Amino acid sequence: MTATTRVPGPAGLPLIGSLLDLRRSSLATYLAAQRDHGDVLRITAGPPGLRAEIYLVASPEGVQQVLATESANFRKDNVFYSEIRESFGNGLLTAQDEDYLRQRRLVQPLFTRRRVDQYADAIGVEAESLVERWAAAPDGTVDAAEEMSRFALRTVARILFGQDVEQAVETVHDAFPVLGAFVRSRGFSPVRLPREWPLPGHRKALEAERTLYAVCDGIIERRAAEGVTEERDGEDLLGLLARARDEDGNQLDATELREQVLIFLLAGHETTATSLTFALHLLGKHPEQQRRAHQEVVELLADGRRPTAADYPKLPYLTQVLKEAMRLFPAAPSIGRRAVKSTVVGGVEIPGGADVLVAPYVTHRHPDHWEDPERFDPDRFTPEREAARHRYAWFPFGGGPRACIGQHFSMLESVLALAVLLREFEITAVDLDVPLGQGITLEVRGPARVKLTHRQEL
Template structure:
């Protein structure tokens, strides 16, 4: 197929589309796909420093970037460089031999059998959350804040076991600061050196130091205690410390910290986002909430904590979660950089170009989703999923770098939703939620829910 010039918005004479992308990136992506098609070129920055960004919106193009030509689209862009600088070179950001080695070391810790053992930690934190909600003085909670804290405590308990309390407050305070810093630098046309003593730089550096310090302290104490051979029931940090490659080599203290930081980032912000919007949407759609409640209440009628074996018995709740992740994907846009010139969707993308794939856009593609803004969990029946393009829905990415924690995120979210819907009827107070884009999808306002305690039986 012959490549043609990629269409796109002209932007402003001085800064191109930079201000639009900083002010409302998600709306700008959607408008560009609507106006210009499935491959769109944005001009960004002032003349002389102007860059180009190519948005690929079709499932076929996404598959090309993530899977069939994944070697040509690398994590060499500015945004991943900023994430790497703040959070380290863990599984999310590493490449080439580093990534292959890390994936081989970590993969055995995320098998279904191993992840299913984390259900007890999920149950402990969900029970504590439900008890706190029952005591909410006015019966109103902010789902975004509550789910962020819940998901952070859950992944911290799985990572650190009994050391959960030592880590959670520091992480809760530091992550938003570093996320905002990464976002601002990722969209900046000029990035000043991080070591310059500017107010924002100092604040981010202090957050980074406190985050590193708490992780390093836990890792050092574990190393001083030594390790045992009993791997059953051990927290994830202990398992990471014991992991060895085929040459018998493991992760050193710095590598351990970098993996822990990436797991904390990816394992709590993404799940928190999915849970927030699943609850928000159910609070707006009582007919769907009624069906989800009936399923959860029937399965957990005796008031027990759910187990991993309950997860397959909650198909409607799983469909609700998947539909929430379609409308509000935790990673709304993902960047790559093209190594060599290529053709996507019949148009040319040059070597060295920044390329963006956006689940937020592709999940609304009118060629693959009827009435795409409507909340409809029945889109995810097995029959309808089987008839859909593999990359029409990809909240966990795809190809050789698909998210290693997909099963964990789904398990945690579905089990937590089951308990909360068994215990509470939920009504959305805020029917519209302003959004932004950072490392993950950002909520720019409250997501309040009115809780009504359900009567037993």
């Protein structure tokens, strides 16, 4: 096929292109653009002189090229990652080249399946605490988005900080939304004023950043002063990070420790919270699928015991429910890169220096790979149907050499937590449509309430 430099895409409005559409709903704009213009297209936004161009790649084959087979040519050099780096540090999510390779070598052993499975008890503790709180919920109604955000934050903070969990949770809970909104506004703005300018939004974000850094630094400094040992700090992730050495004996310094902690807090709670929120929301709208999931859970955990890591593979239908929720509502709805040199993707030439976007939210709805794509159907994820699909038709954890290091942890946490909640409660969705937005992760921009009925009352 001969490559073309004439790239299709929405015309938008005179002078500003698709700017207003993107501001109203970037996800709806990407979906419409793919439907109308194909699998490699260009979206322009902004006035002349400040115009941004985004090349959207929607086919699984193109996604694989960007994230995996030619990943060296598509780097995290765009504005959005730069803003995340400025606020949350140069941890594993944002680091590149030698920094990334060094960090990955140090951190990878802490995320093996065997190591992650040891966190199952901490997941169970927080899930049981959530059950107690939900049992006392006024009118039996809770906002799933708020509840899952707090649950996922407490879980990852417990795993990171062990006995210091309470010291960190409230600060992170208050600071992360402020910093996330700041990163989003700067990442999508054609004009970015210097951060040090004393504007109200800047001051608020920088204060949140200072508070967050201070809490993490305080815990790290206390651990260093006491001497971090396995006997005293057990197996919490901060202790493991502080003791980690590469093959040359190098370790993370205090700033690098804080940056890894912040990235783990960001990636480890917002993404899992999103997946759990929409799993509950969808089950609350689909009683037959909820009945099947509940039956699987009670057959395995009929004695009321806390689930373990060994139970995870014994919950295949609940895992399918989660995967289908992650298909429809991927926590990372789009993933940005910047092309180093001119490259042909799907017969279209993408120039060097171009901003390139792959979007799970779009590819997960691609009609060539998903029949009736808006329908909730966990049976899409039976082993046979998964094996028959393109590897990159479903990629909520990214892919290639930069695939999410914590994907087994996220799946384990989500499935075990859902098992505990479904054993205890029948879920009914109150809000049938949940408004969405895009920030660092997929955002719930309205209530996502569910009605809880304790199983003992049925």
